[in-house]
Amino acid sequence: MKLLIKGGTLMDPATGRVNEEDLLINDGKITKTGVNLSDDSAEVLDAAGKLVTPGLIDMHVHLREPGFEAKETILSGALAAARGGFTSVACMPNTNPVADCGAIISYIRGKAREAGKVNIYPIGAITSGSKGVELAEMGDMQKAGAAGFSDDGQPVMSAGLMRRAMQYADMLNMTIISHCEDKSLAGGGAMHEGYMSTVLGLPGIPASAEEVVVARDILLAEETGCRVHIAHVSTAGSVRLVREARARGVQVTAEATPHHFSLTDEAVTGYNTNTKVNPPLRTDIDVAAVRQGLADGTISVIATDHAPHTIEEKDVEYGLAPFGIVGLETAVGLVWTELVATGILTPLEAVAKLTSNPASILGIAKGTLEIGADADITIIDPMATWTVDPEQFASKGRNTPFAGRVLQGLPYATILSGRIVMREGALL
Amino acid sequence: MGLSGKDLVGLQHLAAKEIKLILDNAIPMKGIIQRQIKKVPTLRGRAMVTVFYEASTRTRASFDLAAKYLSADTIGITAATSSVSKGESLRDTARTIAAMGADVVVLRHPMAGAAELLARTVGASVINAGDGAHEHPTQALLDLFTVNEKKGRINGLKVAIIGDILHSRVARSDIWGFSRMGAEVRLAGPATLMPPGVEQMGARVYEKIEDALDGADVVYILRIQRERQQQGLFPGLREYSQLFGINAERLRLAAPDVLVMHPGPINRGVEIAPEVADSLQAVITEQVTNGVAVRMAILYLLVGGGSQHEITY
Amino acid sequence: MIKEKAQILDQEGIRRSLTRIAHEIIERNKGTGNLALIGIRRRGVPLAERLAAKIKEIEGRSVPVGILDITLYRDDLTTLAHQPLVRSTEISFPVSGKKIVLVDDVIYTGRTIRAALDAIIDLGRPKVIQLATLIDRGHRELPIRADYIGKNVPTSRKESILVLLQEIDQKDSVLIYEPAGKTDKPTGDAILGQLIK
Numbered sequence: 010m011k012l013l014i015k016g017g018t019l020m021d022p023a024t025g026r027v028n029e030e031d032l033l034i035n036d037g038k039i040t041k042t043g044v045n046l047s048d049d050s051a052e053v054l055d056a057a058g059k060l061v062t063p064g065l066i067d068m069h070v071h072l073r074e075p076g077f078e079a080k081e082t083i084l085s086g087a088l089a090a091a092r093g094g095f096t097s098v099a100c101m102p103n104t105n106p107v108a109d110c111g112a113i114i115s116y117i118r119g120k121a122r123e124a125g126k127v128n129i130y131p132i133g134a135i136t137s138g139s140k141g142v143e144l145a146e147m148g149d150m151q152k153a154g155a156a157g158f159s160d161d162g163q164p165v166m167s168a169g170l171m172r173r174a175m176q177y178a179d180m181l182n183m184t185i186i187s188h189c190e191d192k193s194l195a196g197g198g199a200m201h202e203g204y205m206s207t208v209l210g211l212p213g214i215p216a217s218a219e220e221v222v223v224a225r226d227i228l229l230a231e232e233t234g235c236r237v238h239i240a241h242v243s244t245a246g247s248v249r250l251v252r253e254a255r256a257r258g259v260q261v262t263a264e265a266t267p268h269h270f271s272l273t274d275e276a277v278t279g280y281n282t283n284t285k286v287n288p289p290l291r292t293d294i295d296v297a298a299v300r301q302g303l304a305d306g307t308i309s310v311i312a313t314d315h316a317p318h319t320i321e322e323k324d325v326e327y328g329l330a331p332f333g334i335v336g337l338e339t340a341v342g343l344v345w346t347e348l349v350a351t352g353i354l355t356p357l358e359a360v361a362k363l364t365s366n367p368a369s370i371l372g373i374a375k376g377t378l379e380i381g382a383d384a385d386i387t388i389i390d391p392m393a394t395w396t397v398d399p400e401q402f403a404s405k406g407r408n409t410p411f412a413g414r415v416l417q418g419l420p421y422a423t424i425l426s427g428r429i430v431m432r433e434g435a436l437l
Numbered sequence: 438m439g440l441s442g443k444d445l446v447g448l449q450h451l452a453a454k455e456i457k458l459i460l461d462n463a464i465p466m467k468g469i470i471q472r473q474i475k476k477v478p479t480l481r482g483r484a485m486v487t488v489f490y491e492a493s494t495r496t497r498a499s500f501d502l503a504a505k506y507l508s509a510d511t512i513g514i515t516a517a518t519s520s521v522s523k524g525e526s527l528r529d530t531a532r533t534i535a536a537m538g539a540d541v542v543v544l545r546h547p548m549a550g551a552a553e554l555l556a557r558t559v560g561a562s563v564i565n566a567g568d569g570a571h572e573h574p575t576q577a578l579l580d581l582f583t584v585n586e587k588k589g590r591i592n593g594l595k596v597a598i599i600g601d602i603l604h605s606r607v608a609r610s611d612i613w614g615f616s617r618m619g620a621e622v623r624l625a626g627p628a629t630l631m632p633p634g635v636e637q638m639g640a641r642v643y644e645k646i647e648d649a650l651d652g653a654d655v656v657y658i659l660r661i662q663r664e665r666q667q668q669g670l671f672p673g674l675r676e677y678s679q680l681f682g683i684n685a686e687r688l689r690l691a692a693p694d695v696l697v698m699h700p701g702p703i704n705r706g707v708e709i710a711p712e713v714a715d716s717l718q719a720v721i722t723e724q725v726t727n728g729v730a731v732r733m734a735i736l737y738l739l740v741g742g743g744s745q746h747e748i749t750y
Numbered sequence: 751m752i753k754e755k756a757q758i759l760d761q762e763g764i765r766r767s768l769t770r771i772a773h774e775i776i777e778r779n780k781g782t783g784n785l786a787l788i789g790i791r792r793r794g795v796p797l798a799e800r801l802a803a804k805i806k807e808i809e810g811r812s813v814p815v816g817i818l819d820i821t822l823y824r825d826d827l828t829t830l831a832h833q834p835l836v837r838s839t840e841i842s843f844p845v846s847g848k849k850i851v852l853v854d855d856v857i858y859t860g861r862t863i864r865a866a867l868d869a870i871i872d873l874g875r876p877k878v879i880q881l882a883t884l885i886d887r888g889h890r891e892l893p894i895r896a897d898y899i900g901k902n903v904p905t906s907r908k909e910s911i912l913v914l915l916q917e918i919d920q921k922d923s924v925l926i927y928e929p930a931g932k933t934d935k936p937t938g939d940a941i942l943g944q945l946i947k
Contacts, residue, residue: 202633203633203634204633204634204635204637204638205634206632206633207609207632207633207634207635207638208449208609208634208638209549209550209571210549210550210568210569210570210571210572210606210609211549211550211569211570211571212570213632213633279553280549280550280553280554324528325527325528325554326527326546326548326549326550326551326554327548327549328548328549328550328569329548439832439833458835461835462835462836464838465819465822465836465837465838465839466836468838468839469822472872473873473874474872474873476872477822477823477869477872478822478823478868479821479822479823479827507822734836737822737836738833741827741833742827742828742830742833
């Protein structure tokens with residue numbers, strides 16, 4: 010089975026190559042690139058005027074299965090990923106039961122194979138049940154296929170436990186993904202602590218709730234030598250801490266979500282619960298710092314923190330609504346509209362943060378268009394404009410604050426192992 | 438003539454001329470309360486539902502009387518606080534209210550934004566009787582009415598609000614209301630109970646309570662709750678009383694004809710010394726009377742007319 | 751838009767009518783004992799004050815004058831496009847046992863007087879309530895009549911009567927006119943703006 014992608018601009022951040030070439034896929038692998046390729050036995054996909062990139066990777070999603078299938082399933086999440094141009098996603102372990110042992114990692118991978126459409130890399134829990142008391146069986150989970158460890162959503166509050174987790178993960182040569190939040194500072198907060206929380210009368214989450222733990226985990230990473238990835242950086246202070254640490258040579262990486270580089274806490278006006286997210290939407294100063302961090306390379310990854318919830322769960326008082334925003338199907342549009350069209354990132358830099366950079370952090374052989382690589386490919390139409398309509402999402406979650414927004418940049422086709430799984434929005 | 442919106446959710450977005458309209462209409466309403474026959478037929482055939490997710494006999498009684506003086510029918514729903522945590526409760530309540538055909542719903546709820554959520558869901562007029570730490574617009578309006586009645590103006594007055602601003606919906610509504618009507622709003626209280634960015638709302642924060650009180654025309658004292666001590670927000674009621682309690686000595690810093698106000702119920706000897714609470718400057722009980730008049734005016738303006746909300750000429 | 755207008759009473763006419771009514775009130779009530787006047791907002795108020803002044807001129811004794819706002823008693827609130835502002839009722843004397851003369855500028859359907867009667871009765875139990883109006887234009891919808899009338903003016907329902915008084919309108923005059931458009935009944939103040947040059 011052959012597929013020939015013709016007329017597009019190949020963009021390979023792994024090598025830095027950007028050129029107008031065709032690309033031939035045979036048997037699930039990239040076999041040839043070059044000008045004016047032809048192969049009579051191949052299906053031809055016209056990519057004229059479009060970007061041909063490695064399949065996009067979202068290293069931070071919540072697929073909710075097992076346990077919360079009303080919010081999302083592995084299948085619906087996989088479809089949402091394909092729709093959004095993603096060929097690989099790493100799913101967080103805060104399911105029920107928590108993915109804290111090899112058996113659950115295996116279960117998720119089995120479900121993922123059944124679903125097809127997307128490669129799924131489960132992230133294992135750092136502590137048993139993500140309770141922050143005892144280390145989870147990291148070695149067992151690594152054998153079962155876990156791609157990293159995180160207690161996302163339930164931050165490890167004990168510095169001592171986190172230090173030992175890093176020592177242990179480093180022994181396994183694995184990455185710790187840290188959700189940085191000091192619960193005693195965050196309190197029962199519902200949004201960023203500042204003028205807007207004062208006006209709205211909602212309990213606030215100060216920037217320090219995140220920054221204290223970013224600083225702690227950087228120090229622990231420096232001490233233990235473990236690779237640490239800071240999830241969903243949202244404050245100017247966090248960006249500065251990561252920048253300084255990287256300059257010192259600490260093995261720390263960081264990601265930012267589209268909502269944190271697109272929206273401020275002003276969006277909470279009117280108590281739209283689809284703006285309730287953890288970490289919360291911050292101020293314009295923080296958004297500018299996150300954008301600067303993306304531009305200067307401090308933040309090397311864009312991840313969505315796709316967190317679907319049911320309409321019933323979100324259609325309540327702001328303080329009672331669960332945290333989370335769905336992101337898989339709006340990511341490309343937001344990256345292009347907010348970062349590329351504005352000149353903050355070049356198209357190649359943006360693609361690197363969605364492909365090769367997360368691939369290297371997760372240690373997976375993805376994120377390149379080199380000959381012989383897996384034929385996971387995303388074709389992006391950078392000029393297409395479209396309107397976000399949550400009703401059209403493949404995800405079960407409709408909880409986006411971007412409903413009605415007009416965006417530029419749309420995934421045109423998603424190709425997984427040489428097979429077209431999405432084309433012009435249609436899932437195949 | 439009338440209010441621009443269907444609901445009264447807060448003072449943040451209420452124009453000065455709308456505030457003035459409510460205060461003007463409350464004057465004749467107060468006249469009705471002082472009559473022998475405290476009843477006018479204006480809202481005959483209209484129904485008001487009070488939905489309280491927090492206990493508040495005073496506010497509820499005030500709304501009830503206001504509606505009854507205007508001949509509206511009233512019914513109260515007390516939602517168990519336990520049902521709030523289930524989250525479904527407000528949405529279901531909204532459906533019930535819509536089905537019952539109430540003309541006006543008065544909502545008291547522990548979560549900020551609850552009134553706005555309800556207002557979006559039901560066709561009836563929603564009056565916010567306090568939502569979390571967000572707003573308590575009818576309290577602020579009765580405060581404005583009381584000050585205007587006593588001082589003949591609001592513009593140019595120095596209004597010092599003292600205490601737990603962070604958790605106070607009354608403080609927020611009063612900051613919006615007094616600053617919009619031209620008063621100079623000053624705030625003082627423990628730093629841990631001062632919300633960030635509050636100066637952007639149009640008030641000035643004073644580190645020393647003495648500076649806030651200096652020459653004040655109105656001293657507005659907020660209730661301090663013991664549970665804030667348990668949350669580690671201040672060391673204790675004894676120290677609070679020493680640092681921020683309003684006693685006769687502190688009150689002397691204010692203007693000689695200062696008005697002492699409090700949203701009630703008061704903690705004697707904690708945020709307010711007994712001699713201050715019982716002084717001639719204290720207008721705390723008049724605030725209660727005026728509350729009924731102001732709520733009558735609000736009810737009249739929201740549901741007393743016809744379809745004025747649909748007609749736009 | 752006003753099609754046509756004609757003056758029914760001028761300043762002198764109004765003065766003569768009020769003088770006659772003042773005499774009738776005194777005569778009917780056998781003096782001023784226990785008498786009180788209550789003007790209905792808005793234009794009943796200056797009329798009541800003028801009548802009180804006339805009565806004082808004639809009898810040498812003051813009669814108390816009160817002001818009644820009937821907004822809260824109107825039966826047409828739900829049909830009005832513009833919600834009226836509630837104003838104060840200012841009656842500083844007890845109405846119980848008094849001989850009350852209600853004063854208004856025009857009696858038409860009788861509904862304003864009905865509201866005024868309810869409003870007064872909520873204040874107490876007068877011995878008697880009488881009604882004085884400057885103009886009676888007919889078309890009653892309720893069994894109500896005036897005891898003292900300045901001038902009877904047969905009108906059609908299409909026509910409107912406008913009473914202008916010095917205290918409010920800077921001139922004394924009573925006009926009859928026919929609004930051109932039937933659809934929206936303009937407010938009194940809007941018409942005034944067109945009539946007073």
